[in-house]
Amino acid sequence: MKKTVIEFTNYSFTYRSQATPTLHGINLKIYEGEKVLIVGPSGSGKSTIGHCINGLVPFSYKGNVMGSLTIMGKETKEMDIFSLSKMVGTVLQDPDGQFIGLSVGEDIAFSLENDNTTHKQMLETVNEVSKMVGMEGYLQSSIHELSGGQKQRVSLAGVMVDKVDILLFDEPLANLDPATGKHAIDLIDRIQQETNTTVVIIEHRLEDVLYRHVDRIIVVDEGQIVADMKPDELLSKSILDERQIREPLYVKAAKYAGCRITEEMKPALLETFDVSECKKQINEWYEKVTIPHAKQEYQPLLELHNISFGYQQGVETIRNVSFSIHKGEMVSIVGKNGAGKSTLTKLICGFEKPSSGKIMFAGKDITDDTIKERSLRIGMVMQNPNHMISKHMIYDEVALGLVNRGVPEEEIKERVEKTLKVCGLYPFRNWPISALSFGQKKRVTIASILVLEPEVIILDEPTAGQDLRHYTEIMEFLVELQYQGVTIILITHDMHLMLEYTPRAIVIAGGEKIADQSAASVLTDYEIIQKANLKETSLFELAKKAGITEPIDFIERFIVYDKEVRQTWQ
Known part of the structure; x- marks a missing residue:
């Protein structure tokens, strides 16, 4: 019988600042060498379970x-x-x-230094662990020069030097491009198998975690465990759908088609998913779904002409990039970590000046405009909310831009409250920001820009850390703004967001534009996928399994149908 390493027994926890428990009556056992995934809507209590396991509750986050x-x-x-x-x-x-x-090397060795490990033993351990995570060639490198995926490997090495019994990952995929996310899941899987360490993963991106085997999925909702099952069993039921937790897209599409998903179909892994018995239903559903006609194209609003830029003399981060974005359009800019996407947004917002080329806005050259001048037209929501937040209270943070512009107090109150409602933050309007999760902080920063009503909004990973309901609410609100003529640029690693909301995608690799075409065609082009660290959508593979000859058409029809279903949640 396997040894129990984590055991909750009738466990409840109430944060000091709250009147009702965040967790109540939790009973859960996790065994040695298991890999367990914890999922649930935002605010369900899944992160609090993680904080209980690593001791942040109750030692840092006080409560009963x-x-x-x-x-x-x-x-x-x-x-x-x-x-x-x-x-x-x-x-x-x-x-x-x-x-x-x-x-x-210094970061990996930090815990060993605190334990007074001998220099010889420290070197041996750091070398051993760095090899396990594939960072042995970077021991002298600065942390700040690393990509997102490399930083995560260093973080993992830093906790592995203690030879811990349990590894807890809190949304490990949130800031990673699709291909790097796959590598991260591969790495976690390999470490777990080689060391027999117990692994607990808390993550919204269920399909991406299921790229490798998971022993059990724990579903948390309203502070309670509502399911504790093997992945194949869970995906054969409606538990995730009822709680608006995103199922793997290929499973969702098969369910939309009327297929009865069973454990025997092995739905947890795309490679093993057997749809041989329901090919006919998938094809019939595909024939029935219609795609609306493309909307009229508006005039160009933001234009980049042959833009180049480098942080260091002689080294170009951006090379000769040109594209136009039309008024009222929603466009994705995608590519691997470090490709130059964030640098492009800095150039558009005026935080950096291009070394050559020009930027036009509504036909006027704004290349030499100040940051303040551009901010009246262009709003930017950064990837890390902690880089934007400057106030203690949620209401004050969202109101700050309006206060600085001298907007009357009554109008500020009206605009702030309206924006907070749309972003799902109105019930927390009088909360301190320090009490929020990462995902909730993200919504605060989006609200702080949306309330200013700019003509162009650039959002860097707008839905990272959001559950499906809040993802839908935020994106549908952006769609409403788009209908009102606001132009929206999304910098994202979420390939389904790109497919679902942006008919057009601009792909950046190595500081150059390598594609500017429909989102569906980008994710079915192997060469672009490889160059930009993207990932083929699982809907493409499902279409092939079902014998559909036009996979791109199938993907587009799924997007239309799925959006219509989720709009009923509003």
């Missing part, structure tokens, strides 16, 4: 604990956070928040 939680047979209430950290290693969704050293 009832019931029992044991880690490796020891009651956590009788331990301290340092002792827990020697058993549970945590890799955060934002790796920048847990780096200590200036170089990769």
